[in-house]
Amino acid sequence: MAQAEMAGDRKTGDCPCTQAQVLEHWQGHRRLTRKVIEAFPEDQMFTFTLGGMRTFGAMVHEFLGMALPVANQVATGTWGDPIAEKPTDKAGLLRLWDEHTAKIDAIVPAIAPERFHEKIKIYEQYEVTGMEAIQYTVDNEIHHRGQGYVYLRALGFEPPAFYDRS
Amino acid sequence: MAQAEMAGDRKTGDCPCTQAQVLEHWQGHRRLTRKVIEAFPEDQMFTFTLGGMRTFGAMVHEFLGMALPVANQVATGTWGDPIAEKPTDKAGLLRLWDEHTAKIDAIVPAIAPERFHEKIKIYEQYEVTGMEAIQYTVDNEIHHRGQGYVYLRALGFEPPAFYDRS
Numbered sequence: 001m002a003q004a005e006m007a008g009d010r011k012t013g014d015c016p017c018t019q020a021q022v023l024e025h026w027q028g029h030r031r032l033t034r035k036v037i038e039a040f041p042e043d044q045m046f047t048f049t050l051g052g053m054r055t056f057g058a059m060v061h062e063f064l065g066m067a068l069p070v071a072n073q074v075a076t077g078t079w080g081d082p083i084a085e086k087p088t089d090k091a092g093l094l095r096l097w098d099e100h101t102a103k104i105d106a107i108v109p110a111i112a113p114e115r116f117h118e119k120i121k122i123y124e125q126y127e128v129t130g131m132e133a134i135q136y137t138v139d140n141e142i143h144h145r146g147q148g149y150v151y152l153r154a155l156g157f158e159p160p161a162f163y164d165r166s
Numbered sequence: 167m168a169q170a171e172m173a174g175d176r177k178t179g180d181c182p183c184t185q186a187q188v189l190e191h192w193q194g195h196r197r198l199t200r201k202v203i204e205a206f207p208e209d210q211m212f213t214f215t216l217g218g219m220r221t222f223g224a225m226v227h228e229f230l231g232m233a234l235p236v237a238n239q240v241a242t243g244t245w246g247d248p249i250a251e252k253p254t255d256k257a258g259l260l261r262l263w264d265e266h267t268a269k270i271d272a273i274v275p276a277i278a279p280e281r282f283h284e285k286i287k288i289y290e291q292y293e294v295t296g297m298e299a300i301q302y303t304v305d306n307e308i309h310h311r312g313q314g315y316v317y318l319r320a321l322g323f324e325p326p327a328f329y330d331r332s
Binding site for chain 1: 187191195216217218219297301302305306308309310311312313315316317318319320321322328329
């Protein structure tokens with residue numbers, strides 16, 4: 001209730017949030033995730049797990065299956081085809097990652113401002129705004145990438161610095 | 167360069183981002199982190215680690231040391247005193263968590279819109295905008311909480327659902 005009142009506040013929209021800022025935050029995290037993929041030992045990518053969880057390679061497949069489709073959905077309202085390709089080696093993961101990076105760089109700056117407000121249906125079931133869809137996608141990647149950091153540490157490798165999004 | 171041009175785009179500000187939305191996203195994640203604290207076995211909170219990393223209790227101390235000071239800094243420009251209290255049991259962590267939740271609920275809706283744009287210095291060294299300071303604080307909590315999920319799984323406990331921010 002208080003939130004609904006606040007959302008109607010005249011201050012709405014003064015808070016900075018441009019396509020450029022959304023893209024930079026998203027791609028900054030995707031650059032960090034790419035470093036974790038690079039740092040991960042090839043022979044453990046699809047084999048090492050802790051606590052009965054997924055391999056880091058399986059988590060990367062999830063990231064690749066979310067980011068570009070969500071960008072397309074927010075931009076055009078079309079979810080498009082699911083990402084069928086699931087590379088099983090590091091080089092393949094990085095190649096597909098870079099292909100999606102270039103596409104997301106082209107899509108996000110062209111998103112019409114109102115699309116960030118409009119409700120869309122993602123994964124053919126969740127009704128969220130465009131901004132919520134992107135935020136959830138980034139947050140999910142941070143969450144599972146953090147788990148990849150534990151895998152790296154447990155394997156004796158130093159993960160990249162969390163704050164470095166270069 | 168392209169980003170700088172985009173940031174100057176007339177569309178700037180059309181993208182929705184209100185104090186209410188910032189607060190809801192932040193507190194939604196803090197509610198999830200609180201569930202992870204509740205789910206964590208008391209006797210492992212400050213003892214269990216993987217890969218030579220910190221205990222989950224130490225990560226919670228970091229979360230508590232960041233959120234409220236950052237909210238104060240964005241709202242008032244004053245970092246204020248560091249959070250000196252570091253509870254060493256679950257009840258103490260949850261009590262301090264709830265105290266900070268109430269304070270953040272009171273602070274964020276009152277933040278002047280321009281404060282989200284203005285550069286501030288956090289941790290007495292990083293120059294970022296108010297929005298970047300909050301975003302980094304939330305992202306850092308997601309990252310380390312995801313590591314807490316691995317600790318929980320490794321200890322044989324089911325973590326709360328990532329998507330449930332209730």
